[in-house]
Amino acid sequence: MKNLILICITLLLVNTLSAQTFKYIGADKCKMCHNKPATGDQYGKWLKDPHAQAMKTLSNQASLDYAKKNGIADPAKEAKCLKCHSTFDKAAANLRAGITAQEGVSCESCHGPGSNYKSPSVMKNRELAMKSGLILPEKSVCLGCHNKENPFFKEFNFETAVAKIAHPNPAAK
Numbered sequence: 001m002k003n004l005i006l007i008c009i010t011l012l013l014v015n016t017l018s019a020q021t022f023k024y025i026g027a028d029k030c031k032m033c034h035n036k037p038a039t040g041d042q043y044g045k046w047l048k049d050p051h052a053q054a055m056k057t058l059s060n061q062a063s064l065d066y067a068k069k070n071g072i073a074d075p076a077k078e079a080k081c082l083k084c085h086s087t088f089d090k091a092a093a094n095l096r097a098g099i100t101a102q103e104g105v106s107c108e109s110c111h112g113p114g115s116n117y118k119s120p121s122v123m124k125n126r127e128l129a130m131k132s133g134l135i136l137p138e139k140s141v142c143l144g145c146h147n148k149e150n151p152f153f154k155e156f157n158f159e160t161a162v163a164k165i166a167h168p169n170p171a172a173k
Ligand code: HEC
Pocket: 025, 026, 027, 029, 030, 031, 032, 033, 034, 039, 107, 108, 111, 113, 114, 115, 117, 118, 119, 120, 123, 124, 125, 126, 135, 136, 169
């Protein structure tokens, strides 16, 4: 009974917090729990996936060439590019709580800002985690960036793309 009341209070609290209060804590905060090989080392996999390189890409030759042709001074500082290459830049300034500009497209662009779901008791309870801002991303999340507004757009196939960045937890049911 005590537990039930506790759960009710927690759910109530969670419900009254609007999405706006969820803050971006940065991939380093997810790392401490999601870097174990036994549960899939999501952090290590992400580091090797192109999303973690998205900021570096904005300083590569292709970006510099594009910038020159299009009157952009520095693509790595250009809002038009950062909006898809940086989770930090996408987050409103008052919602940045630990996330860094260098981390490129990080966990929270796909899984939602983590300030309220990061604690183990919440994380282990999917329903509660999702009420606290956790997203298990579907195609629509990807299409927010994988679209023709990207000057380097390539056809996006959700199934193949998800397989390329997969970071499953082998210990999950
Ligand atoms: C204090 C530890 C901890 C932190 C910090 C943490 N997680 Fe988790 N997370 C867990 C645990 C425990 C689970 C349950 C499954 C498991 O054991 O991997 C989980 C599950 C998940 C799941 C799967 C949920 C489901 O129901 O399928 C996602 C996605 C996830 N975490 C993303 C993140 C992201 C993104 C961050 C950082 C913003 C983060 N986690 C921070 C411990 C943590």
